[in-house]
Amino acid sequence: MRDIVDDLLRLWHSGRMGGLATIVRTVGTDSFPVGSALLVGPDGAAHGTIGGGPLEETVYEAAFQAARIGRRGLQRYNVAIGREVGSLGEGTVDIFIEPFSRRDFPEFPTVAAEIAAHRQITVFTVVWNSDPDVIGQHLITDKRHATDLIALPESDVFVCSFAPPPRLIIFGANAFAAALTTQARMIGYRVTICDARPDFASASAFPGAEVVSDWPHRYLNSLTAAGEIDAGTAMVVLSHDPKFEIPLLTIALRLPELGYLAAQGDPITHARRMEDLLAGGFDETTLARLHSPAGLDIGARTPAEVAVSITAELLATRSGRSGRARSDPAVPKAPARMGL
Template sequence: MRDIVEDLLRLWHSGRTGGLATIVRTIGSGSLPVGAAILVDANGSIYGSMLGGSVESTIYDAAVEAASTGRRGLHRFGVPIGEAGLDSGGMIDVFIEPFSRRDFPEFPTVAAEIAANRRVTVFTVVWNPDADLIGQHLVTDKRHATELVALPESDLFVASFPPPPRLLIFGANAFAAALTVQAKLLGYRVTICDSRDTVATPDAFPGAEVVVDWPHRYLNTLSAAGEIDSNTGIVVLSYDPKFEIPLLTVALRLPELGYLGAVGSRAAHLRRIEDLQAGGFDDAMLARLHSPAGLDVGARTAAEVAISIAAQLLAARSGRTGRHLSESVDTAQSAQAFA
């Protein structure tokens, strides 16, 4: 639901009613995510996506009906073999409900917490013998997995929205601007840090937080505040040793980090590694550093380099190698992407 929060909020403020459909359980093999949702607004426009094909069309019709009748409930849909998300076929359970101010009065709180990068969890009653309780929501800040919870006399769907993963980009330049665009598409909260206030300006990097500070000092500050974890990525876009070596020295010593990359030519890479080795880093510690950053896709322009780095960042986040999908025995991802 995170990807359609603004659409939901716009509908909520309009005072009109739409239909919201959320996958709460999948039965079968594949990569279809529980929690994926679509919104059908009062004009019939659709926002978000689930799996496409005939099943999504059926879900769309059910969401339109929920908006017009006010009925809410669990629906089970069969997924044909080969449709996106469930490569061997299967079934999905979808909770479909009307969405409006009346139906979800707490929603602005959910939207505000997500926008502020704070954890928020929504408990929704998706089945209960008392029909009046179905569709009731409870909003908390408690940590919980996104899942369907079966209780003796009620089924609850728990949708958890943790703070988004964070990408720290050091170096304010055209590559940083292009990488910001790609990282935002992947759901990252982006911060750009540079010591030069002449180039580190918010207007030049829409969608990113911009900080003017020495890179290593800013990273030390974040680390001391407990703001670096396994969901944090760092990309160094400065070739100047006086900036990048102190920064990489701090980064390589962090106990938790999701990704660490530094761009540059082969010559810059060799110089970088020599400087870090001289600083006491051995091969095992340097193995944490992707240098030069990115996958080998022939990138030349800032936009192409950003795609290359974003692809490697995604591979690191998902524990994949970045090889061709045709070389992988797991083709469900390919089927989902191109259905």
């Protein structure tokens, strides 16, 4: 639902009613992530997705009806044919469909504000109850919970937890940083760009990113001291200048936890970088944590192409995948997942 928060908020403020469909459970498919949501406005406009295909067409109609008549309920569908089924089995999803308006979710602006401020917020929604009047009730809390469908004696409750987004820190303000900012924000990262050169570290040049003018190693030290670096933090060095990147990488490679650490550069820059770090006392095992040169080998040249390459490697690293083509017979297929 995070990707349609702004659409939901606009509808809420309009005073009109829409229909909201949310995947709350999947069995035997990983193509439809739990928590994915589709909003259908009163005029039929759709926002978000639950995966496309025949399932989305069917669910669109159900959500549109919810927008028109206020119907709510938990529906079970077969993914392949996009039709309702009665039993839970391979290739099925449970989707909660509900009306969405000021009256149906009066607390929603609080949820939207907490998400925008990168603070933890969790929404509990009753998706089934023996009392129909209870279905669709929402409760919000700032406590962290796993996103899950919980079966209680008389209710099923969907818990949707919105943790602060992972952070990507880009060192070096240039065209590659601008392109990478766009890509990273599309996959849910909060982006900060740091550059010691005030003339380059301009907020207007990097919409959607926090821009900091400071020496990279000093800024990283301040973040570390404040406890703002964790196992989900990604860092990409785009400066290419030894006086900036070597002090920075010396600190970064000594951090116990990082989700992704990379440095851009051609083979000559990479060789010089490795020599400098080896001379600084780092061994081969430690240097293996550094993705250098950054990105997957996809023939990228332009800033936009390089941003795709680096983002792809970031995703592969985060998920523990090889980054090879999914059509490669040597790539193991993801096992079917039962439940959430």
